[in-house]
Amino acid sequence: MKIFLDTANLDELRKGAAWGIVDGVTTNPSLIAKEGKPIEEQVRAICDIVDGDISAEVVATEFKQMVEEGRKLTKIHKNIIVKLPLIRDGVQACKALESEGIRTNVTLCFQAGQALLAAKAGAYIISPFVGRIDDMGEDGMELIEQLVQIYSNYNFKTQILAASLRTTNHVIQSALAGAHIGTMPFKTLDALFNHPLTDKGLEQFLKDHAKAFGNK
Ligand code: E4P
Numbered sequence: 001m002k003i004f005l006d007t008a009n010l011d012e013l014r015k016g017a018a019w020g021i022v023d024g025v026t027t028n029p030s031l032i033a034k035e036g037k038p039i040e041e042q043v044r045a046i047c048d049i050v051d052g053d054i055s056a057e058v059v060a061t062e063f064k065q066m067v068e069e070g071r072k073l074t075k076i077h078k079n080i081i082v083k084l085p086l087i088r089d090g091v092q093a094c095k096a097l098e099s100e101g102i103r104t105n106v107t108l109c110f111q112a113g114q115a116l117l118a119a120k121a122g123a124y125i126i127s128p129f130v131g132r133i134d135d136m137g138e139d140g141m142e143l144i145e146q147l148v149q150i151y152s153n154y155n156f157k158t159q160i161l162a163a164s165l166r167t168t169n170h171v172i173q174s175a176l177a178g179a180h181i182g183t184m185p186f187k188t189l190d191a192l193f194n195h196p197l198t199d200k201g202l203e204q205f206l207k208d209h210a211k212a213f214g215n216k
Contacts (some may be wrong), residue, residue, distance in 0.1 A: 004183035012186035024052035047077040066093035098122035112146040113205035119156040131164035
C-alpha cells in the first residue's frame with residue numbers, strides 16, 4: 001500500500017519525506033487554508049518536497065469552472081492530481097479532465113454507489129473517508145472492503161485511497177482490505193513507528209552491549 005501524507009504543512013512533509021516512506025500527498029481546501037498561503041504557492045512548495053502524486057482540490061462546484069480550475073492546477077507541476085468532490089458536476093468534470101489526460105482524485109466518497117460512478121467516469125483515484133464514517137457511528141472500513149470487491153469484480157483501474165485515517169489501526173485495516181493507498185495526518189504516520197516492545201528491546205540491547213564493551 002502506498003503511504004500518502006494528508007497535510008499541507010511543509011515541516012510535517014519535510015519530516016515525513018526524510019524517512020523515505022512517503023509516496024504522495026493529499027490536500028483539501030481546509031488543509032490549504034490552515035497554512036494561510038494561496039494554493040498555487042503552497043502546492044508548488046509541496047511538489048518540491050515530495051516526488052509523487054500531489055492532490056490539489058478545486059473549490060468551484062459547477063462543471064465548466066471545475067474543469068477550468070482543474071486545468072489551471074495541473075499547470076503548477078506535472079505531479080498534480082486534480083481533486084474533485086463527488087457531486088454530479090464533479091463526476092462530469094472527472095470524465096472531461098480524464099479524457100484530456102488529466103488525472104483526478106474524486107473525493108468525499110461515503111458510499112459504494114458513489115465510488116462506482118467515479119470509476120465509470122475514469123477517476124485515477126477514489127477517496128473514501130473512513131474516519132468521518134466512523135464519526136457517524138458506522139464502520140468506515142466496511143466501505144473500503146466493498147470498494148475493493150466491486151472494483152475487482154469489474155477490473156476498474158481506479159485506485160482506492162483510504163482517506164480520513166485517524167489511527168494506526170485504520171492504516172493496518174486498510175492495508176489488509178487491499179486499499180492501494182492510505183492517506184493519513186503526520187501524527188498517524190509517526191505513531192506507526194511506535195511499539196513499547198521495540199523501545200524496551202532496544203534499551204536492553206544497548207544496556208547489554210554497554211555492560212560488555214562500555215559505551216563505545
Ligand atoms: C482526504 O484526502 C482528506 O483530505 C482527508 O483524509 C480528510 O480527513 P479528515 O476527515 O480527518 O479531515
